[in-house]
Amino acid sequence: MSQDADYKLLVETDKGKPGGELLRRYWQPVALVSDLGKRPLSIMVMGEELVLFRDDKGKVGLVGRYCPHRSVDLSYGRIEDGGLRCLYHGWLFDVKGRCLEQPAEPVDSKYKDEIRHTAYPCREAAGTIFAYMGPGEAPLFPNFHFLSAPDAYVYQTKIHHACNYLQANEGNIDPAHLSFLHSFRKPLQERSEQAQKLQNVLIQNTRPKVGIERTRYGIRIFAKRAAEAGKNYVRVTNFVFPNLGFFAGDGGQRGTGGYSVHWHVPINDESHWRYDFYYHRSEPLDKADLDAKQNAEADATYHPHRTPENRYLQDPEEMEKFSFAGMGRNFPSHDLFAVQSPGAIHDRSREHLATTDIAIVAMRRMMLDAMKGLEEGKEPPLVIRSPNENVFNDIIVMGALLDETQDQNAYCEDIIRSGDFHAMKV
Ligand code: FES
Ligand SMILES: [Fe+2]
Structure with a gap:
């Protein structure tokens, strides 16, 4: 099948289309x-x-x-x-x-x-x-930690996107853009010293070594950047099949011990809702603060204030003095610009993929393989049918300073074995 035909398969989600059935x-x-x-x-x-x-x-x-x-x-x-x-x-x-x-x-x-x-x-x-919305018996409801957390530890919101769900999901698993789109020229006052130090690593080291590991739930993505002497700053992000991204950071809340999830659900092929979950493993979140951030960027119907019509309220002065993008400090708003601006359905035949896009390539392959498998009657990945599959201690989400000599895959395996999620420093 041609590459263009594959791209079509990846973006179509109506009932009866292979992607929609998946x-x-x-x-x-x-x-x-x-x-x-x-x-x-x-x-x-x-x-x-x-x-x-x-x-x-x-x-x-x-x-x-x-x-x-x-x-x-x-x-x-x-x-x-x-x-x-x-x-x-x-x-x-x-x-x-x-x-x-x-x-x-x-x-x-x-x-x-x-x-x-x-x-x-x-x-x-x-x-x-x-x-x-599928046929047959529904699989077990996924027992992701953030879905079974006490109410105080998880915050949920959504934001309307005028683009296909897949291109936004691709943004989640592209670790290189952190050094650019979301970077700031000045320290953010609310950031801890440690968070600022890590932000500086992202700005100073713009060439992460991106590695991927296929897992039963999707793809574990490593982005490694040299930090202070003898240390690497390693971020571990996850593509969770078929339309979720898990990544370090809890909406600027507690600094350590939390993570965020973006879950992209098509409205139709040219628009989708991104459901956002902020989660902390052991501390309640400041929901008033998260509400304020949401309200600053979107209206009561969850439609963003920054749109192509107002050029995402980009401020040239801000670009000089404060931020790389000139679009405020809210990461989801930067991402909204980045994933909508290629057009409602990104024409992937125009792309020139680079080394840091390795996870995107792997994700598309995995989706296409699953569609093909489904047509042949094979159950796709992560359709959970038994309670022992429904434990997600293997989704490691972190941003941590590791010793140069430390093997990042082994570090994750140790966390999975020990169940010590607080080792996932974020
Ligand atoms: S009951 Fe007649 S149209 Fe619904
Ligand atoms: Fe982003």
Whole structure:
């Protein structure tokens, strides 16, 4: 198959497309819990028009947007009597898509039992609603540490992206850009001395040695930069199959012991929601601070203030005096610019990939192999079916100063064996 055909496969996520079928084999975030009030919510996920609602018993349902009777929009419906009732003729649907009532049909009609509306199972975790939109039995819900953490230790938000999900996911696993896009000319006041020291390493050593290791969950990515005498600054980032990035840093919160996750969920092929989770292993996060950062960059509907129309509010004076990009201090806003600016669907035939793009190449290969496998009836990676697979102590996320003589892979293996996650200095 040609490279162009491969690129097409990688970005298409509608139902029936190989990429769409692949993403549908996993639990995916579809809304924040706070998005869903008393009224049904119309949403689009991977090109499917859906309605999310919470029934009068508190159960969350995700069903097709158009009523199976004569296609009236169910997002205007009434929540009552254990389901969602269509406004047109009163058909009532539960969270499983069963038709409970057809009040205009004869009393003894059994027709309602023949109707099965599109419905996907939902779960709530870490302030987020997840759905399984694939065929067959849903896999186990992934037991990532941040999804089972106490509420105080995890913060969740999202930001709208006017571009395909894959190019944003590629940004997560590109460790070279830290030395440029997110760098500052002056120390940030809120940073600790150690954090500033590490930031200086990123600025002074712009040529990381990037290495990858394929794992059962995806790809572990090492970026090594020479730091002070005898030490290397090693950052370990992860591509977690099929659309997550785990990387060091907890939104500028505690400095050590936390990490962030970006989870990119297509709305359609030209836009997506990036769900962000900030997580700390042992300390509560300052959520008011994280809220303030979010509110400074996006409106109440999670759409960013910085857009192509206002040129991402880039400030030339700031570029002179403070930051490399001139787009403020919020990393997600810098990333938004970087991943949207190639266009809604990045034309990869224009690329000239370099040595630091090794993880991107490996990720695309892994996705394409999984699509092919799926067509041949093989279960893709990380579809979790047994509790012993559902333990994620092997996702090592860190940024640490290691002795030059220390082997970075062995260092990670030691952490996995010991379960001492506090050795993952961030
Ligand atoms: S269109 Fe929904 S009940 Fe008739
Ligand atoms: Fe970034």
